[in-house]
Amino acid sequence: MGRKAGIMRVNPKKFFRNQSPCLNEMMTFLACLKKYNFEDEYCMKEKDALNACVELQARMGKPRFTLNYHLQRLAKVMRR
Structure with missing residues (x-):
């Protein structure tokens, strides 16, 4: 982000950096996949929760x- 004289700007990405809305659902789905050797038929509940999110x-x-x-x-x- 460049600076220009007389213009104030704030980078909104810095304010929302910690927002990850579906991170928990994704992590539980990936953990389930690893647990069952990447066969997703055992992780349908976690997959549905991630899709809903x-x-x-x-x-x-x-x-x-x-x-x-x-x-x-x-x-x-x-x-002024």
Whole structure:
């Protein structure tokens, strides 16, 4: 992210770095696969939970992050 004179910007990826919505479901599914020598018919419950989580995240969409917009607006007010 480059710097420009007079423009304030915040990298929103730094704020949402720890968000991993389906990480627990994925880890339990992978652990189950390893336990049963990568035969997924024994891990159907974990697979269904992971699929449900992924579908839910796809339906929710990407969150709108407006911090940069408000920072720009405040910067304009401060310059006046």
